Amino acid sequence: MSGPALKQGNAHEAIHNAALFEADELTTVVRQLHAEQMLDKAKAAAQLVVEHWQTRTLRHATEEEEGLYSEILAANSERAVDIAALTHDHDLMRKLVSEAETYLTSDELKLALARFDMLLWLVEAHSREEERLIFATRPTEGASK
Ligand SMILES: [Fe+2]
């Protein structure tokens, strides 16, 4: 899902949450298979996790950079610092996915799983920050609770 949905706060947040939920579920499957020493199945499932990050979250990130982010910057250059921070998060996501893929190629499943856990944390933190900075659908950190 892309285009207009990215510009609408609630729809955008729903995209984040659906993709993150699925990534979390898939990663749990990999972790269980790995713990049970079903290594071939764990590796196959881990490959699906990599594909999930590539086709959902990384594609979403690229669409944001090419569309939403550049439109925000064109309208208001004062947002450059926010957009640079969000884009840096995207670059870290790309690096983690790429590293996980490399670890899978060399059968280092434990290291790939560690990258998946980092991705789950980073993508959730990034999503909440993006929702706060772009849509103001999140309170400033520390402002609530
Ligand atoms: Fe993003």
Ligand SMILES: [Fe+2]
């Ligand atoms: Fe987003």
